[in-house]
Structure formats: C-alpha cells, structure tokens
Amino acid sequence: MPRMISRLAGAGMAAAALLFTTCCAAGVAQTQAASTVAPTLADEGRTQALLDYLRSQNTTGFLVIEDGRTLIDQAWSPPVGDRMFSAFLYGHTADGVLLEDVASQQKSFIAVLAAIAVDKGLLDVDQPVSRYLGAGWSKATPEQEGRIKVLHLLNMTSGLDEGFAYTHPAGDQFFYNTPVYAVTKRVLTAASGQSLDAMTRAWLTEPLGMKDTDWRQRPAALASVGNDTALVTTPRDIARLGLMVLSGGLAQDETRVVSQAQLAAMFERSQANPAYGRLWWLNGADYAVRGVDRRTEGPLITAAPMDLVGAYGLFERRLYIVPSRHLVVVRTGAAAIDKDFDQQLWLRLMKVLGDRPSSAPEP
Numbered sequence: 001m002p003r004m005i006s007r008l009a010g011a012g013m014a015a016a017a018l019l020f021t022t023c024c025a026a027g028v029a030q031t032q033a034a035s036t037v038a039p040t041l042a043d044e045g046r047t048q049a050l051l052d053y054l055r056s057q058n059t060t061g062f063l064v065i066e067d068g069r070t071l072i073d074q075a076w077s078p079p080v081g082d083r084m085f086s087a088f089l090y091g092h093t094a095d096g097v098l099l100e101d102v103a104s105q106q107k108s109f110i111a112v113l114a115a116i117a118v119d120k121g122l123l124d125v126d127q128p129v130s131r132y133l134g135a136g137w138s139k140a141t142p143e144q145e146g147r148i149k150v151l152h153l154l155n156m157t158s159g160l161d162e163g164f165a166y167t168h169p170a171g172d173q174f175f176y177n178t179p180v181y182a183v184t185k186r187v188l189t190a191a192s193g194q195s196l197d198a199m200t201r202a203w204l205t206e207p208l209g210m211k212d213t214d215w216r217q218r219p220a221a222l223a224s225v226g227n228d229t230a231l232v233t234t235p236r237d238i239a240r241l242g243l244m245v246l247s248g249g250l251a252q253d254e255t256r257v258v259s260q261a262q263l264a265a266m267f268e269r270s271q272a273n274p275a276y277g278r279l280w281w282l283n284g285a286d287y288a289v290r291g292v293d294r295r296t297e298g299p300l301i302t303a304a305p306m307d308l309v310g311a312y313g314l315f316e317r318r319l320y321i322v323p324s325r326h327l328v329v330v331r332t333g334a335a336a337i338d339k340d341f342d343q344q345l346w347l348r349l350m351k352v353l354g355d356r357p358s359s360a361p362e363p
Contacts, residue, residue, distance in 0.1 A: 047072070050348040057316075057341060058082070058334035060098050061235035065243065065328045066353065073236075078334065085315065085334035087219055090232045093212050097234045100332050101218065105313030106231035109204070109241065110184055111154060111279035115262035116203045123191045125151040129183065132190040137183065140166035153184045154278040155270040162226065174273035174289045179226025181279070196229065207251045208244055210237040235330040238311075242321045242328035245309075267309055275300055283308035303346035316341050325353070 051074060054062050058079045064072040075097065078085060088101040117123035128146050129137060138145050138160055148170045152158045159168040162179045185196055192199050197215055205213050213233040244251060249258040267277045275281060275288030283299050284306035290296065299306060304320070305327075311319040316336040320329040329349070338344050 046348070046351045050352050053344065053348055054331070057336040057338060057345075058085075059331055059336075060100070060334070061330065061332040063235045063239050063328075063330040064349070064353075065239055067326045068243075071353075075235075076333075082334050088230075088315070090216060090230075093234060097212070097236070098332070099212065099232050099234060100317070101216070101230035101232050102238070102317045102332065103230075103313035103315065104178065105238070105311045105317045105319060107181060107279040108311030108319065109200075109231055110181075110188070111266055111277075112241070112245075112258060113188055113199060113203060114150075114154060114184065114278070115258045115266050117188055117191055118262055118265075119259050120192075123150065123188070125149065125154060129153065129187060132187045133183070137186075138164040138166070140164075144170075150184070150187055151278075153181060153187070155272070155276060156181070156279075157270065157272045172272065174270065174276060176291055182227040182229075184279075185229065204241075204257065205237075207255055207257050208237075208240045209252060210240050213237045235332050238319050238330045238332075239328050241311075242319050242330070245321055246323065246326065246328060277309070281310040281312050283310070301342045301346050303343050303350060318342070327353075 051062070051072075054074075055076055060076055060078050062072060062074045063070070078089065078098065088103065090099040090101065092098060114123060114125065118125065123132075126149055129148050129150055129152075130145055132150070135142060135145065138148065140148070140160065144159070144166045148158050148160070152170045156174050156176055157171045158175075158177065158180050159166060159170040159172060160177065160180050161167050161175075162177055164180065167173075167175075188199065189196055194202070200213075200215065204210070210233070213231065216230045216232045218228050218230045240252075244257055245263065248260050249256055249263050251257050265278065266280060267282060269282060269285060270276050273289040274285035275283075281300060283301055283304055285299060287295055287297050288300050300310070301308065305322045305324050307324050308320055308322045310321070315334050316331060317333070318329070318331040321327070322329075331345070
C-alpha cells in the first residue's frame with residue numbers, strides 16, 4: 001500500500017470565504033503529518049483500487065488534499081516510449097519529482113494573473129484588446145477588432161478563428177482557441193510593464209511558495225500551435241494554487257494574493273458556455289460547449305460535486321477544486337486511456353472519500 005503522506009499545506013493557512021457567484025465558506029485546516037492512510041479515507045481496498053486505476057491511465061502524479069490535510073501524495077514513473085509525452089518533460093526537481101509542461105492548465109494560472117492585474121488597477125477586462133496592444137493585432141477589420149475586449153480572450157468568445165480571422169461578433173460564440181488565448185500573455189505584459197516571468201514570480205509563485213514553477217520556451221513542434229511558452233511545474237505547486245483559491249485568495253501566511261471579488265469574477269459562467277468562466281472549467285452547468293457545434297447536455301462530470309471548478313490541460317492534466325468539500329485534487333501524466341477519464345476518476349475518488357452532503361452553494 002503506498003504511503004499516504006502530509007507534506008504540503010503547512011501551519012498558518014487560514015479559513016476564508018471563497019467567492020464564486022455567491023459566497024461559500026471554505027476553511028482550510030492545518031496539515032497534520034501522517035505516514036498511514038488518513039482516517040477520512042473510506043477503506044484501504046478502495047484507495048488501492050483508485051491508485052491502481054490511476055497508474056493504469058498513465059498518471060505520473062496524484063495529490064488529494066481535503067480540509068487542509070494531504071490524504072494522498074503519489075508519484076509514478078512516466079510511461080516508456082511515449083514520444084509525445086516526453087516533449088512535455090523538463091527533468092526533475094532536486095527531490096526527484098517530474099517537472100512537466102502542464103499544457104492548457106496554464107490558462108487558469110493566466111486567469112489568476114489577470115485577476116491580480118485588475119486588483120492592481122493595471123488591467124480593465126472590459127476595454128478593447130487594442131488598448132493594450134495597439135491596432136492590427138488580429139486579421140479582423142479595425143471596427144470588428146475594436147469590439148474584442150480582454151474579457152472575450154478570457155472566456156474564449158473573441159469571434160476569431162485560430163488564424164485570427166473574424167468569424168463571429170465578439171461575445172456571441174464559445175470557441176476554444178489557444179492561439180488567441182496566448183494574446184492574453186501579451187496583454188498582461190503590456191499592461192504591467194513586466195515580463196511574464198517577473199510578473200508570475202512577484203505576484204504568484206513567490207507569495208505561494210511555488211518554488212518549482214516557471215515559464216519555459218517550448219520545442220518548435222509544440223510552439224507551432226500558437227502558444228510558445230510552457231508552464232512547467234509539479235503536482236505540489238499546482239496544489240498550492242488550488243489552496244489559495246480555496247482559501248479565498250490568501251497565501252499560506254495569510255497574505256492576500258487576489259481579491260475575493262476577482263475570484264468571483266473568474267468563476268462567473270459565460271453566457272456562451274455556462275461550463276466555462278475566465279479560463280476555468282466549471283461543473284454543474286445544464287450543458288457544456290467543448291468546441292464549435294460540440295454541445296453536450298448535463299454537467300462536465302456527473303460523478304463529481306457540482307461546485308467543482310477545474311484547470312484542464314492536454315493529457316488529462318487536472319487541478320480540481322471543490323469548495324463544498326474543502327478539497328483540492330491534482331493529476332499529472334501522459335494521456336489517459338479512458339475517454340471518460342474524469343468521470344471514472346471521480347466515481348472511484350468519491351468512494352474513497354466517502355459521501356458527505358454539500359455545505360456550499362454551486363458557483
């Protein structure tokens with residue numbers, strides 16, 4: 001049985017209100033050291049079944065923190081011979097943890113940086129993108145381009161295709177568009193007057209103690225998709241971001257990183273896609289739009305709590321945050337085999353955690 005260890009959420013993490021669309025309390029307790037299965041886990045057999053499933057799905061890292069206590073912290077070797085996955089690897093930390101490019105999971109980190117920029121008075125998401133980048137950043141006409149706000153970049157409703165050509169009025173249609181998303185990084189650097197590296201360190205990774213997270217240049221084959229910088233990190237650092245969100249924008253030492261108002265705005269459901277906020281996926285909607293004309297009825301993950309919010313990346317890189325359970329879950333690794341991996345994971349995870357009524361409203 002793998003050891004269940006508590007290493008992440010230390011002393012001083014305060015309980016605070018997490019604001020989505022409405023306020024919901026999300027206290028985070030101090031982590032207690034442990035070397036056995038935490039008593040809140042339902043039973044050892046179910047936990048082992050969960051871990052066996054994760055390993056069979058090419059998982060390299062899995063971390064579960066509930067009520068500030070690390071219940072599971074497990075790592076596996078990467079799959080052998082997966083050339084695509086190897087392009088997303090950047091070595092190891094000093095203690096041997098894989099450093100991975102977490103793909104589109106970076107979008108949610110950028111959303112937090114944008115929220116902080118708003119707090120600092122450097123960014124207004126209701127202003128046109130051209131206010132920060134100047135005219136001609138897209139292939140739309142000047143009039144069409146002038147109607148594309150920063151907010152439209154954040155909720156994937158720019159009305160542009162992946163080649164930056166105009167297809168729809170801004171705000172009308174959800175289209176998951178990574179090249180246009182990447183413009184948000186340019187907006188942030190222009191608005192702040194800082195490089196992406198410097199901004200991320202000063203505003204996010206240093207306050208949160210994310211010592212193994214930074215931006216790297218991607219290999220040419222990956223950069224060609226229109227997003228040439230990779231966010232390279234570890235499961236524990238990803239969890240630190242989740243804990244900050246769960247604690248209402250506070251770092252571990254109770255320093256405010258982002259306002260509760262901007263957290264609330266980050267998780268507001270888009271009119272064009274109620275399963276998406278500002279570069280975060282949101283469970284509990286009546287339907288989800290995954291791409292052009294790809295609407296699915298019901299919530300993203302029926303087996304998961306409805307108030308779950310998620311940072312999603314290629315190869316099923318996941319950060320799940322569940323306020324009603326004071327829960328943060330991280331998964332890293334190569335592509336899962338099961339097409340319904342999120343559902344299968346949560347079916348098993350909820351058996352491990354045990355049933356408990358939700359104590360917070362959905363976002």
